[in-house]
Amino acid sequence: MASNSPVILLGERDEIQPRPRGKTNTSPGKFGLMLFTLMTFAFLYVPIIVLIAFSFNSARSGAMWQGFTLNWYERMFSNTRIIESAGTSLIVALLSTIGAVVIGTLTAVAMERFQFRGRALWDGLLYMPVIIPEIVAGISLLLFFAFVQIERGLFTLVVSHIAFSMPFVYLTVRARLADFDRSIEEAAQDLGANEWRTFTRITLPLLMPGVVSGALLAFTLSLDDFMISFFVNGKGWQTLPVYIWGQIRKGVTPEINAISTLMLVFSIALVVLSQLLQRREKKRE
């Protein structure tokens, strides 16, 4: 997850509190901090930017600049294995997001709204997939599918992706459930709505921002995953990161730079989308 478990808030940030203005705006300490922050961001961004730049380099190998080309992008789009694995990644992400959102939301409602025996145990267990190293999760799933003799492919990819992303949806939705006003639900019931009606008309719409953040989280986690897909993918059903891994191990080609750039653009689009959703949500509140 934890490929590195890329775990975190898409939408559930807390309200930012106003704070008193500091008077030390131009102190050397603050300047030092700024410089350090800029350097850190440069450290994070330089390799990515260089990679993008070299995806337009016409040199076949090495990092000598030999002129601008779109050749690698053309090749990428005419490579059926790339298109296929990108398709697999999207299908797996879509299906596993739907599964994870439904299951995670139901679990969140049960855990937050009901008292029952074994609740504390489940509370701990639902955290486990977040904490167990991905490589262990991936290998144990490989052992499991081998033992029950399920052929590895689309099915194993989707159920495994649901297994590791569901807890994140659960946590996001539960956080949203924990801090909303229950008196609205009580009001609805006082006005004669039954439990089901209250849930679909009041609870679910109020829960929606949490569900949407959870969905985006699950979708991104699924697209990002390499380690678990690496162990549970099967012939004809390879995700894009698994394909890229195979190519990288064969040696660097400018084509990989082009695929990486495209994946990067896709994640930037997702970040922007989540920020827009979050802003709209804030305005509404």
Place this chain on the structure above:
Amino acid sequence: MIAAIRRSRAIQVFGLMLPGSFWLIVFFLIPLLMMGVISFMSRDKLGFPAQPWTLDNYRSIVRDIRFAPSISFDDGLQLRMFEGLYLELFWRSVWLSLTSTIITLLIAFPVALFMARLPMHRRNTALILLMIPFWTNFLVRTYALQFMLRGNGPINILLRSIGLEALDLLFTPGAVMLGLVYGNLPFMILPLYTSLEKFDWTMLEAAADLGANLLRSFVRVMLPLVAPGLVAGAILTFVPSIGSYITVELMGGGRTNMIGYSIAQQFSASANWPFGSALSLVMMIIVTIAAVFYFRSGRGERAELV
């Protein structure tokens, strides 16, 4: 009447919990349990689990451990009391993960601090700038770093063009460490930032008014309040580090072996599933120790992880 309500509640809970618990049990707990069982089996000719039951897998992990105190300066100062192939593997993994976690923390804290003190609109920009590497595929980012440091990569070309000699930057423990820090930095900055953003800065002024110096007010006032974010970031860095596979392969070229990488090898090239399972279980124990530490110190603030 009350009994009927109770029964219907029980049915509701059962229905709501059914899919989640099914998934958790079937696709998480049972596979882990199976791994535990396999770790007590022998291997057949192809490396798959076979009868009879045995403790050999665990024995061969601890077999060659012997008492041999030594000091070495290879990867920095290291004091050792014991020696052994797998002991060294575990020791190196824990040491590299721990050191890289601490370095990541030392870099991330000032950055998170600076971001949390920015005016509102700049803070949002900075946050988006942080989110982009955060959400970019880990494999792609590690590959980008490796590309930079290659023998014929941009850095070496730059060095050569200004008349310096090219450097061997990859395939060393230092390169693995750099890869871990680079890969995990966003996962450390974000939880720290979320904690620091909630921090009430007037508290520091209050501490100063009460006579605390800067260090004291940092340790006694700020640190306890940002501890949840700090521990969350540390866990999000340490656990993936110890199980890391991509970084070990791309930055270390498989030469600086770590436990996660070694486990993966048992399931591919030099197949020995039972032994790989035993190694995984030992790694789980290490991670569980780290997790217990997390739950102890972060109680009540657990949502911080997400």
